[in-house]
Amino acid sequence: MDNTFVFVIFGSTGDLATNKLIPAFYHLIQDSDFSTSFRIIAIGRREYSTEGYLSEIHGTIANKVRTFNDEIWRRLSESVKYLKMDLTDQQDYKLLEESLLECHNNIGTRNTIYYFATAPEFFPLISQNLVHYGLNKLETGYQRVVIEKPFGYDLATATYYNQTLNDAFSEESIFRIDHFLGKEMIQNIFYLRFTNIVFEKVWDHHCIKSVQIIVDEESGIENRGNYYDKSGALRDMVQNHLLQMLALVGMDSPDSLSEQNMVDKKLKVLDRIRISDEIVLGQYRGYTDERDILPGSSTETFVALKCFIENDRWNNTPFFLRTGKKLDSKATEIIIEFKDNEGYMSLGNIKNNVLVIKVQPEEGLYFRFNAKQPGVMNRIQTNALDYCQTCNIAYRSPEAYEKLLGEITKGDQTLFSSWRELEISWRIIDQIAIKKSSMTVHTYDKGSNGPAASDLMMRDNNTTWMKDVFI
């Protein structure tokens, strides 16, 4: 396989580039199984020499990587070329053309990956200029584009951005990152479900009482106030991460492992989602005092909702989604709550089986089961089968970005969002957004579990949020 490419980062001085992309390249060099030849063209508006850029980001990279090593840094540095550009000035793309040509010849390839690490407002402009200079489709090799959320604000804007990308690149050349899909345990949902007969056989409404998908964040909006205040939790988190997790938990077994087949199965689930009227919005106290937030903003920093997948497998099984900022702890968990085993409840103290897929910070599995309480009396007690992947000292999970960069160079879109998925997701979010104006936005304390209304919603559904259910 031709593993040679030039990687162009638009927005190379931003957080995404310095916190995620460059560290990912560092790790890929460090790990022996990424033997490749590449160049990075780091584009920014500031005036830097390549050396100046590298020394500027050196500290950040050294902090972000697992173990900093001068030799790896040297090898990485040799691959980087900084290019000052004003993205709004068509003339400057001529500089890019020249830089690209030099790099291409240097390593003997036309393979090019354009990474749009900028605000989405720039996507159309960059695309159009790439087309103008013919950089979107070269005579040989591949030319791919990578974009990050937000892909828009609603279905209309997302469709517009997508159209401008489509004018420059074919669908199979567009990689839309949902970095949750690069997480080990998110990828694992597929393997856990379909390579274990014991899980597969009970994965339906006959055996499952409810599914909870929880993405709690301890952090706040940090320095993203401008973006976040316009977006809110529904657009920032539910539209992409939570709906993708829902699709992976809910999808039918693909007939083959092809990328297309996987996407088709996920689409079938997304297409059958019905959002119920049980939606709780929340905003943490003090949100409107933060930088770049509009006074009196009613943007939700928390959302909890109940939805259904209307098909044979999931008939009437509620899916509860929850995400929020400034909550008591950072935790992403998928909680499968199984039904009661009727007829034995008279033994007392029996709890439903629960399977928890722990996505982060700890990666692992947790299965709650009933057994006899040791001792002379016949009592039941609840025990746990536990598996902690990240507790293994010899183990380290690759960062999502390392995984995803590797997939982009391979041209495999399995772990990326297709436009069809985005389109359905935005349609779902638009439906909720219409109702939002008439909904109460509950306040909640920082460091709490979210608004009380969220717990009440669960109580009305005869269950509770099971984050950290661990016995």
Place this chain on the structure above:
Amino acid sequence: MDNTFVFVIFGSTGDLATNKLIPAFYHLIQDSDFSTSFRIIAIGRREYSTEGYLSEIHGTIANKVRTFNDEIWRRLSESVKYLKMDLTDQQDYKLLEESLLECHNNIGTRNTIYYFATAPEFFPLISQNLVHYGLNKLETGYQRVVIEKPFGYDLATATYYNQTLNDAFSEESIFRIDHFLGKEMIQNIFYLRFTNIVFEKVWDHHCIKSVQIIVDEESGIENRGNYYDKSGALRDMVQNHLLQMLALVGMDSPDSLSEQNMVDKKLKVLDRIRISDEIVLGQYRGYTDERDILPGSSTETFVALKCFIENDRWNNTPFFLRTGKKLDSKATEIIIEFKDNEGYMSLGNIKNNVLVIKVQPEEGLYFRFNAKQPGVMNRIQTNALDYCQTCNIAYRSPEAYEKLLGEITKGDQTLFSSWRELEISWRIIDQIAIKKSSMTVHTYDKGSNGPAASDLMMRDNNTTWMKDVFI
């Protein structure tokens, strides 16, 4: 509940009494939840005062109990009365009558438990003499009898012994001990299966490829040569422990938790067992050199066999039973090997799900599952969900005998073998015994895994023994 009783041990100087029964009483006194008033009449043929008997067994008890404490020993000693008897002399039962009367009056009860800790040849004689003096059925209270394996040598002798017991005691007063049924994880089979929907739903031939029931012993025949050489592994272990475990694994869900309902469900399974022609007998090298073994004896110290339960649930699922002496380690395990999840085998490296119920020495559960191997490549690896009950420092499993003594005083026969179960079990063993004369008895080395033929049998069945399968 009236928790007052006199406990009569026939054979009180033997191994069973000193290693199991008296230590069990010690622990029951030590544990607060057995608040009762009882007397023990310890019967033996040797000339002892009560004090002499107690000082004789003191060392053994002190070694056997978990933590020896003088105060507990004092309380236990005060309950004991030694009685010298020749069990073959009818006159001596007059002495028992007098002792019983004294004890009965002493603690104000007629509740009496007769424990036949003797060779089975004595059972008829003891029963008849109890009848002769009217001690089998007193005017008030309960009079129960407890017997241990061997209940006989075959269906004919077992039927005979049972008949003599029935002449003296009603079926509900006869407690036939299978001490495996007192073990925590054996009792737990029921709870694990029926209080966990995830296990219950996959507990059939649709999902289970095979079941292995393994009772490996590291020990040899010790000083039981006389008995063992006549019995062998089939009669000593398969007839009772292994077939009982098979019944618990195979039984349908009881409609109620009543003792009768449980027995009925177990009987239904035992009644449908078909032993295949795949039977491997073995004898460890050096067996015939041991004390009390007939020269040239062909008694089997190892047996492995394949059988089926011919009903809808278990249609064509093989059950592999194995037990033997002088094997490489002591381990009792029930291994549920699930079927392949077809269609995903192309991912490579997928292993069947396996659920192991660890009975002894460690008590716990082990579940083997497939997951994604962490890292950048899409590979499967096998992981384990593990639960070790005995690893919990705060926990101690009650010994089987403590549990069983408690059940006898309560009159609950759930954990004991009914005559109907024994009858079917002996019929199964008799069927195998007929074939034995024409079968090879393979030799195997002490400390090995048994004869090679046993492993070959599994290979022919496209599987392997999974003891210590742990990944």
